[in-house]
Amino acid sequence: MADRHMPSMTPHLVRGVLLSPFKRPRPNAPVPPARLVLQNLRVDLAHLAGYERICGFATGSDALPITYPHVLGFPLAMRVMASRPFPLPLLGLVHTSIEIRQRRAPDATETYELTVYAEGLAPHRRGTEALVVTEARAGGALVWASRSTYLARHRTTGGSPSAAPEPAPSPSRNAGVARGPLPARAEWRLGGDVGRRYGAVSGDRNPIHLHPLTARLFGFPRAIAHGMWTVARCLAEQGPQGPVYVRADFKAPVLLPGTVTYAADGLAFELRAPGGNPVRRHLTGEVHPGDPDRV
Numbered sequence: 387m388a389d390r391h392m393p394s395m396t397p398h399l400v401r402g403v404l405l406s407p408f409k410r411p412r413p414n415a416p417v418p419p420a421r422l423v424l425q426n427l428r429v430d431l432a433h434l435a436g437y438e439r440i441c442g443f444a445t446g447s448d449a450l451p452i453t454y455p456h457v458l459g460f461p462l463a464m465r466v467m468a469s470r471p472f473p474l475p476l477l478g479l480v481h482t483s484i485e486i487r488q489r490r491a492p493d494a495t496e497t498y499e500l501t502v503y504a505e506g507l508a509p510h511r512r513g514t515e516a517l518v519v520t521e522a523r524a525g526g527a528l529v530w531a532s533r534s535t536y537l538a539r540h541r542t543t544g545g546s547p548s549a550a551p552e553p554a555p556s557p558s559r560n561a562g563v564a565r566g567p568l569p570a571r572a573e574w575r576l577g578g579d580v581g582r583r584y585g586a587v588s589g590d591r592n593p594i595h596l597h598p599l600t601a602r603l604f605g606f607p608r609a610i611a612h613g614m615w616t617v618a619r620c621l622a623e624q625g626p627q628g629p630v631y632v633r634a635d636f637k638a639p640v641l642l643p644g645t646v647t648y649a650a651d652g653l654a655f656e657l658r659a660p661g662g663n664p665v666r667r668h669l670t671g672e673v674h675p676g677d678p679d680r681v
Contacts, residue, residue, distance in 0.1 A: 413507050413508060418466065420466075427499070434450070459521075462501075466518065474516050487631055488630050488631075489678050492522065502519065512537065568651045568655065571623065574647075580642050590614070595611070620650075626675055630676070638666060646659065
């Protein structure tokens with residue numbers, strides 16, 4: 387196959403929008419078994435620089451930002467989630483968490499093979515979540531992988547997990563992570579165009595991110611920032627490279643325009659609303675350098 391850059395997402399977005407009204411999400415629905423593979427993918431360095439600027443990464447590095455392979459794989463993820471067999475409606479899907487396992491820093495000039503597939507569905511107290519896996523290989527070796535959950539909000543039946551507590555976190559995953567509010571490191575004022583600017587470089591043009599009017603159709607008072615922009619912006623401050631495990635959970639939407647506080651201490655980081663009692667967290671996460679296989 388010839389060298390390729392990222393494919394267009396527009397046809398899949400349109401298809402997903404058109405199919406969304408006909409889908410009735412439920413956690414026991416089957417997911418499409420196919421694994422989508424894109425070979426001989428090369429990074430568009432101009433596109434990479436635009437991504438680095440909107441997310442706060444330094445430009446010109448030999449290594450890709452740790453979150454950038456997610457953007458490379460997102461056209462395939464969109465194709466999976468917009469397909470007829472995928473049981474959740476694309477419109478209104480909310481990214482709720484991501485785990486990243488990076489075995490080494492991917493080079494910006496390497497050629498990659500990307501694989502994306504839906505691993506399954508799970509009940510959530512507010513609806514149904516889908517687990518989508520993205521893998522990046524170079525020279526046949528796995529260098530980067532992520533597991534993302536996407537939530538379709540809908541009414542749940544009586545006795546469903548909507549009334550049940552969230553599952554307890556793994557002790558090993560949270561060992562050594564600071565408790566309570568983390569020390570504030572910076573305050574960021576976000577413009578109303580952040581969602582549109584990030585959508586332009588990521589290809590994620592979900593209406594909830596683009597304009598207050600389209601966001602209100604899905605229950606948000608204003609447009610909200612992309613979850614992957616918030617975690618990328620935090621990791622641009624953390625600066626993880628080489629082998630690393632990252633976990634981030636999106637707790638509450640960041641309304642645009644708005645102001646957020648970035649906080650970090652040791653392994654842990656978070657993005658929260660400034661001030662406030664109790665603390666309102668938008669994002670919580672942890673970074674484990676040198677430990678990509680952490681569970």
